[in-house]
Amino acid sequence: MADHITSKLNPDSHLILDQPLLRLPFELLRKNFKVAHLNVEKESTALKSTLRETANASLNANASPDDVLKNVDSMIARMRGLKRKLTSCSEEENRLHQQSQSRIRHLGELYGMQSLDDVKYEQWSRTRLDRLLVDYLLRYGYKESASELAQEKGIGELVDVETFVQMSRVSESLRRGRVTEALAWCNENKKDLRRMEVCFFCSILRGYLLMDVFQSKLEFTLRFQQYIEMIRTQDEQKLLNAITHAKKYLLPFKDSFPGEIQQVYGLLAFPPGVGPDPYAELYSDSRWSDLSNLFMHTHNSLLSLPPVPLLHIALSAGLSALKTPSCHSLHPPSSTTSICPICSTELNDLARPLPYAHHTKSHVESDLKLLPNGCAYGKRKLEEYARKAGLDAGWYKDLRSGEVYRCEEATTVYIS
Amino acid sequence: MDNLLIELAKLRRDSNLTESIQDVDKILEQLEAARESIVQDPNSASFTLAKLQNPLKHGFDKVNDDLKKVHKGQSAYGRALDKNLPHKELPFDIDGLASRPTLINRAISMHLLREGQFQVASTFLDEAQENPPQPSPMPSTPNFSEIDETELPSLKSRELQDKFSNIHELEKRGSNLEFELSKLQFVWLFLGPSVNGLPNDMHNGLSGALIYAQQHFQRFQARFLKDIQQLATAMAYSSNLQDSPYYRTFDIETAWDDVSTSFTREFCSLLGLSAESPLYLAATAGAIALPTLLKLYAIVKEKRTEWTTRSELPVEIALPRSMIFHAIFVCPVSKEQTTDQNPPMMMPCGHVVAKESLQRLSKGGKFKCPYCPGESIPSQAREIIL
Numbered sequence: 001m002a003d004h005i006t007s008k009l010n011p012d013s014h015l016i017l018d019q020p021l022l023r024l025p026f027e028l029l030r031k032n033f034k035v036a037h038l039n040v041e042k043e044s045t046a047l048k049s050t051l052r053e054t055a056n057a058s059l060n061a062n063a064s065p066d067d068v069l070k071n072v073d074s075m076i077a078r079m080r081g082l083k084r085k086l087t088s089c090s091e092e093e094n095r096l097h098q099q100s101q102s103r104i105r106h107l108g109e110l111y112g113m114q115s116l117d118d119v120k121y122e123q124w125s126r127t128r129l130d131r132l133l134v135d136y137l138l139r140y141g142y143k144e145s146a147s148e149l150a151q152e153k154g155i156g157e158l159v160d161v162e163t164f165v166q167m168s169r170v171s172e173s174l175r176r177g178r179v180t181e182a183l184a185w186c187n188e189n190k191k192d193l194r195r196m197e198v199c200f201f202c203s204i205l206r207g208y209l210l211m212d213v214f215q216s217k218l219e220f221t222l223r224f225q226q227y228i229e230m231i232r233t234q235d236e237q238k239l240l241n242a243i244t245h246a247k248k249y250l251l252p253f254k255d256s257f258p259g260e261i262q263q264v265y266g267l268l269a270f271p272p273g274v275g276p277d278p279y280a281e282l283y284s285d286s287r288w289s290d291l292s293n294l295f296m297h298t299h300n301s302l303l304s305l306p307p308v309p310l311l312h313i314a315l316s317a318g319l320s321a322l323k324t325p326s327c328h329s330l331h332p333p334s335s336t337t338s339i340c341p342i343c344s345t346e347l348n349d350l351a352r353p354l355p356y357a358h359h360t361k362s363h364v365e366s367d368l369k370l371l372p373n374g375c376a377y378g379k380r381k382l383e384e385y386a387r388k389a390g391l392d393a394g395w396y397k398d399l400r401s402g403e404v405y406r407c408e409e410a411t412t413v414y415i416s
Numbered sequence: 417m418d419n420l421l422i423e424l425a426k427l428r429r430d431s432n433l434t435e436s437i438q439d440v441d442k443i444l445e446q447l448e449a450a451r452e453s454i455v456q457d458p459n460s461a462s463f464t465l466a467k468l469q470n471p472l473k474h475g476f477d478k479v480n481d482d483l484k485k486v487h488k489g490q491s492a493y494g495r496a497l498d499k500n501l502p503h504k505e506l507p508f509d510i511d512g513l514a515s516r517p518t519l520i521n522r523a524i525s526m527h528l529l530r531e532g533q534f535q536v537a538s539t540f541l542d543e544a545q546e547n548p549p550q551p552s553p554m555p556s557t558p559n560f561s562e563i564d565e566t567e568l569p570s571l572k573s574r575e576l577q578d579k580f581s582n583i584h585e586l587e588k589r590g591s592n593l594e595f596e597l598s599k600l601q602f603v604w605l606f607l608g609p610s611v612n613g614l615p616n617d618m619h620n621g622l623s624g625a626l627i628y629a630q631q632h633f634q635r636f637q638a639r640f641l642k643d644i645q646q647l648a649t650a651m652a653y654s655s656n657l658q659d660s661p662y663y664r665t666f667d668i669e670t671a672w673d674d675v676s677t678s679f680t681r682e683f684c685s686l687l688g689l690s691a692e693s694p695l696y697l698a699a700t701a702g703a704i705a706l707p708t709l710l711k712l713y714a715i716v717k718e719k720r721t722e723w724t725t726r727s728e729l730p731v732e733i734a735l736p737r738s739m740i741f742h743a744i745f746v747c748p749v750s751k752e753q754t755t756d757q758n759p760p761m762m763m764p765c766g767h768v769v770a771k772e773s774l775q776r777l778s779k780g781g782k783f784k785c786p787y788c789p790g791e792s793i794p795s796q797a798r799e800i801i802l
Binding site: 005006007010013014015016017018019022023026029030033036037040044047048051052054055058059065068069072073075076079080082083086087089090093094097100101104105107108110111116117125126128129132133136137140141142143144145148149152306308310311312313314315316317318319320321322324325326327329330331339340341342343344345346347349350355356357358359360361362363364365368370374375376388389390411412413414415416 | 421424428433436443444447450454466468469479483486504513516522523524528533536539540542543544640693694695696697699700701703704705707710727729734736737739762765767787798799
């Protein structure tokens with residue numbers, strides 16, 4: 001049976017909330033490399049073929065020297081462009097390397113600590129809380145607060161402001177009813193999105209479901225939304241456009257989303273405001289915020305970021321671990337003990353629906369005395385409080401209500 | 417983590433994009449040289465271009481090789497990452513807070529204020545108010561800026577005055593703070609101008625301390641007679657305080673910090689707030705609890721079992737002593753924690769069981785205590801508050 005009190009610190013199992021800290025820069029590093037690779041591939045094919053064509057043209061005397069020179073100049077310009085792109089990729093790479101290094105060092109500090117009571121652990125844990133807070137703020141789109149906090153605490157290397165700012169730009173635009181940014185993002189990450197889809201189907205084959213089908217669903221839903229917006233206008237030209245749009249972008253998905261494809265065609269028959277429920281729902285504005293959430297979910301799983309703020313996970317676990325039945329009890333806590341975090345105003349309501357910690361052993365003062373009013377306190381505590389309150393020897397004062405009793409009136413409580 | 421750091425260093429050293437840039441530069445040079453020779457001699461254009469084809473191809477092959485190296489390095493680092501920080505599925509389904517961002521926002525803003533991050537807190541409040549999906553996050557915020565902005569700096573800058581409107585409240589709570597403050601002021605004056613830097617007149621030094629004591633110590637006499645006696649006797653040792661038995665009382669450096677923490681604690685508990693940031697404690701406790709909870713979820717998933725009590729965690733989680741705040745009573749008969757509905761009951765013999773256990777044991781009649789030979793009837797047992 002686990003012990004009630006521990007101060008053991010096992011760094012390997014302790015680093016659970018901190019996985020994204022190293023995963024994200026790594027994913028970004030890979031993404032950055034892919035951008036560099038793609039550019040090199042593109043330019044090398046283009047350049048090789050331009051060179052071949054120019055050489056042939058020049059050999060067959062089809063091109064004037066000026067044309068040749070112009071082609072060579074354009075090749076040089078392309079190469080310069082490539083160099084510029086690679087240089088910026090290299091800078092990004094360097095930044096990510098540097099960031100990973102700081103983060104590994106930060107996590108490594110944990111391995112130098114002896115126990116949970118170590119002062120250094122407290123420091124470290126405070127930094128962790130700051131990281132979790134910044135993560136939370138960014139996920140809810142509180143960019144300014146997040147950057148200010150990161151700056152105040154000097155933890156810029158440990159948080160991912162930039163990534164989340166980009167994400168919230170896209171999700172904001174979705175909330176405001178624009179799909180352009182989100183589609184551009186889909187296009188940028190086409191390959192990875194497809195890879196994730198494959199992974200997803202593998203996991204189905206293996207017989208368990210890791211997460212919902214979010215991947216290609218994003219692009220489909222975006223295109224579907226565009227379609228709905230065209231139908232919404234009920235303009236004849238737009239309706240024709242909508243049908244073309246559906247053929248081009250929606251039909252390819254008919255195997256993955258057969259139900260939705262039926263709705264696509266059904267929708268033509270129901271202009272806004274008249275259709276029965278599944279169609280009326282399609283015109284609802286709330287679809288935009290669903291879309292925004294879908295985007296965030298896809299974005300996060302693509303970058304190995306957890307779908308919910310880490311603060312939620314840490315707090316749910318922490319609140320339950322700290323919560324006792326007394327935290328929401330009708331009896332006020334005794335006044336001399338320091339106030340428990342769950343009883344404190346900040347977290348009290350938050351913790352209300354959560355389960356309380358499980359205990360198998362009683363944990364009370366060993367020298368309990370019961371006062372006539374039904375409250376029990378440790379004898380030493382009662383004596384100290386009486387002394388502080390300036391009572392004569394032989395008197396106790398209740399720590400909650402302040403009632404004063406003779407020592408003889410208190411009876412001993414035996415907790416087994 | 418040291419291994420990972422080494423892997424990263426390897427990655428930085430051997431597999432970065434700089435080489436590929438250098439090789440792109442070489443291609444550029446070749447192109448520029450070719451252009452130069454075409455400008456010099458336009459007739460040689462076709463020859464120059466034909467000659468350029470192979471070097472260009474090789475140049476790009478070289479760039480691709482560079483990239484391959486980067487890719488290889490990244491994969492190696494990825495493997496090291498998997499090994500040193502193995503992926504652990506986070507228990508997202510325990511997120512019981514997603515639906516209550518308002519309360520979390522409130523907790524965060526109070527935490528920021530408590531930590532003295534007033535600027536960040538005010539930015540946060542503005543942003544949270546602007547953000548429409550969030551309801552207003554601030555039903556009420558106790559006045560932390562009051563402590564931190566006025567009281568703490570002045571405590572630390574060592575201009576101590578009696579500034580308590582809450583004195584009676586404090587006295588009722590049995591707080592020593594007021595006396596501690598007065599005592600500190602006495603000591604402060606006693607040590608004289610060389611330490612406290614106040615003007616050297618009759619209100620400073622030994623005489624100043626004496627005057628202060630006469631004015632302020634009177635009402636503490638009942639409660640703190642002994643301390644006051646000590647302070648007064650110490651005056652006799654004013655010339656060689658270092659060697660006196662009262663030296664510890666006059667060790668000013670620790671005293672200021674002590675009073676400062678004690679002040680924060682008293683201020684917070686008057687407002688019904690804990691002294692340490694609850695958010696910090698909860699997040700830390702969460703991190704400590706997570707490994708155990710993860711293990712539990714893995715077992716639950718594997719065995720496809722579920723626990724039935726939703727009001728209590730199914731496993732015991734060990735926390736450091738500093739995170740235990742309440743007395744916990746587990747009924748020795750039912751092994752359940754007592755609650756308001758099922759409170760602890762003390763039998764005449766002094767042993768305690770939960771109310772439900774008592775009812776089950778007694779079935780309404782006379783029964784024997786499970787721990788001693790004492791017999792009693794249920795009505796003799798009384799509810800106790802721990």
